[in-house]
Amino acid sequence: MEPVRLVIWDLDETFWNGTLSEGGIQPVARNMALLKTLSERGIVNSICSKNNFADAERELKKMGVWEYFIFPQIAFAPKGPMIREIVEATNLRPETMMFIDDNPMNLNEALFFYEGMQVADPSIIETIPEDDRFQGKPDTGMERLARYKVLEEKHKDRTGMQGDNIDFLRQSDIRISFHYDIEKEFDRIHELVNRTNQLNFTKNRWPENREAAWDVFQKEFSERFPATSGYIKVSDKYGNYGICGFFLIGERRATHFLFSCRIMSMGVEQFCWNHLMRPHVHVVGDVISSLDGDVNWITIVDDVDDDSNNFIHDYAKNLKVCLRGACDFTSMEHYFRARYNVLGEFPLAYKSWAFSPWVRTIAATDALQTPQGRELLSRTSIFPDNYLDSAVISGDADIYVLSFSVEYAAHLYRSRSTGVTVSLCNDFLAGRDFSETSYETLVRNFGRDPGFSESEWEFMQQEFEFFAHHDIGMFMADVCKLFEKLKGKKVIILVLNERVGSDDWIKSVYGNINRIVVPLSKIYGFDLVDYGKYVQSVEDLASLDDHGVHFSREVYLKMATEIMNICDRYAIENEKAD
Numbered sequence: 001m002e003p004v005r006l007v008i009w010d011l012d013e014t015f016w017n018g019t020l021s022e023g024g025i026q027p028v029a030r031n032m033a034l035l036k037t038l039s040e041r042g043i044v045n046s047i048c049s050k051n052n053f054a055d056a057e058r059e060l061k062k063m064g065v066w067e068y069f070i071f072p073q074i075a076f077a078p079k080g081p082m083i084r085e086i087v088e089a090t091n092l093r094p095e096t097m098m099f100i101d102d103n104p105m106n107l108n109e110a111l112f113f114y115e116g117m118q119v120a121d122p123s124i125i126e127t128i129p130e131d132d133r134f135q136g137k138p139d140t141g142m143e144r145l146a147r148y149k150v151l152e153e154k155h156k157d158r159t160g161m162q163g164d165n166i167d168f169l170r171q172s173d174i175r176i177s178f179h180y181d182i183e184k185e186f187d188r189i190h191e192l193v194n195r196t197n198q199l200n201f202t203k204n205r206w207p208e209n210r211e212a213a214w215d216v217f218q219k220e221f222s223e224r225f226p227a228t229s230g231y232i233k234v235s236d237k238y239g240n241y242g243i244c245g246f247f248l249i250g251e252r253r254a255t256h257f258l259f260s261c262r263i264m265s266m267g268v269e270q271f272c273w274n275h276l277m278r279p280h281v282h283v284v285g286d287v288i289s290s291l292d293g294d295v296n297w298i299t300i301v302d303d304v305d306d307d308s309n310n311f312i313h314d315y316a317k318n319l320k321v322c323l324r325g326a327c328d329f330t331s332m333e334h335y336f337r338a339r340y341n342v343l344g345e346f347p348l349a350y351k352s353w354a355f356s357p358w359v360r361t362i363a364a365t366d367a368l369q370t371p372q373g374r375e376l377l378s379r380t381s382i383f384p385d386n387y388l389d390s391a392v393i394s395g396d397a398d399i400y401v402l403s404f405s406v407e408y409a410a411h412l413y414r415s416r417s418t419g420v421t422v423s424l425c426n427d428f429l430a431g432r433d434f435s436e437t438s439y440e441t442l443v444r445n446f447g448r449d450p451g452f453s454e455s456e457w458e459f460m461q462q463e464f465e466f467f468a469h470h471d472i473g474m475f476m477a478d479v480c481k482l483f484e485k486l487k488g489k490k491v492i493i494l495v496l497n498e499r500v501g502s503d504d505w506i507k508s509v510y511g512n513i514n515r516i517v518v519p520l521s522k523i524y525g526f527d528l529v530d531y532g533k534y535v536q537s538v539e540d541l542a543s544l545d546d547h548g549v550h551f552s553r554e555v556y557l558k559m560a561t562e563i564m565n566i567c568d569r570y571a572i573e574n575e576k577a578d
Helices: 029-039 053-063 079-090 104-113 122-130 143-160 165-171 186-195 210-223 268-275 307-316 333-337 359-368 371-378 405-409 439-446 454-463 472-485 504-524 553-577
Strands: 006-009 017-019 024-026 044-049 097-100 118-120 174-179 227-236 239-250 253-259 298-300 320-324 341-345 348-350 353-355 399-402 411-415 421-423 464-469 490-495 527-530
Touching: 006 079, 029 044, 029 122, 044 079, 044 143, 079 097, 079 104, 079 143, 097 122, 104 118, 118 122, 143 239, 174 268, 186 210, 186 239, 186 253, 210 227, 210 239, 227 268, 227 553, 239 268, 253 268, 268 298, 320 333, 333 341, 333 553, 359 371, 359 421, 359 472, 399 553, 405 504, 439 454, 454 464, 472 504, 490 504, 490 553, 504 527, 527 553
Parallel strands: 006 044, 006 097, 097 118, 174 298, 320 341, 320 399, 399 490, 490 527
Antiparallel strands: 017 024, 174 227, 227 239, 239 253, 348 353, 411 421, 411 464
């Protein structure tokens, strides 16, 4: 049998001696003390009794034990439906409940409604303190009882409110915050991963041993790049629910995506899934919720535990922040989305080509928007429809955060008919003129249809000539054009890592980029955030043999925090100016 999380007490001849409606009862000291013992083990208590509610409440208050009970069902009514009310209100599985009653008919009625529920007559009471099912876990502050009291208060408001459940949720002022200091809260996260079922969509368990579990988490995190992992805290106007959720997402797939049942029916799991950009979640086993649905009654704050800092989020939540870069931003994006309106400009795979946010594309936009330039783009389907779309061009963002880390992979091709140079990247064509590769060779290398026709490829071969692999002179001119477009804007530039990593050529390119970008940024008054502050050794890389372009979770968190501090200061200053 499963460990017990809730004890449902009958009152007459069970919790106390005698029958209340017949005029006399005698308190049982052992049972009153047991309520406190169970509560300090994290096991909560409820009541299912055929009595007058007000009379029973009065007697239990006299005994000083009324506050130990949650969702009491006291009425002259069948006990099966009353037990169902308790099950539905607590969101607990019947298998984790113990119903104690002196009447066998009532016990069997409970089993008729919930076959898996644990039931017993009052003789079990004296054995409960030593019974393995009732050991729970230490909770001397009775925090679990307090959380269920909050849930009980919400339940009263919901049942007494006119309108539908969505109206109730809107007035509940539900707030969540995302946190990333996993090691600090690992004990609670470990418990969530191994104990939650009803809202655990992935059910990937860890070893019970804490150190072994931590090792598994580290392995899971490092197996996919980019990866992000965090925990979620929840509160509303009724109280604080603490850490209620955990996720680990890598390469747009969830290894862990789970929530405590204490926030069931609040829409938190749907909201978080949408906020995290709808990663693929392979649902394992039964869950009692779907991730589909539009949830717009939840607010993200900095920390649900700290009301004093939430004013920063109020200033920042409508701030449009353009993140333009590659792996660095895909590994930091989730931090920003918890706080700002993010406009992400990241690498895009399209028809076997990689289109990254190269500075060359911004510099070439004016030429490519001429009739001749548009004609060039229309002659082949390899360019996506949004190829020239950027907040840099439209001016839609309040803050621009730029990384040039992908520039080392810029393969430059010049159009023979227009003279325009563009960046194009294809793993099978890197650094080679298109004329060197036949269409048949492309199909064979791809192992599939490359996404464009043979005639289109012939046009590409005739139209584009290979120019260079990252031309530093052109890069400098392009950066000047980019910075001129952003002149007077709030801009944050990432200074690249040029010291740590296994690829000396990439580090050399990054050094050259920094020597151009850093002085120009200072001239234009842009802010600088330097990877060099946080990348001190190979331990700070995503792996010990990384080229020097991917970093540990801690590095990305520190970089994101420094950037967000700049954004917050900007938001507050502009709010005051308004």
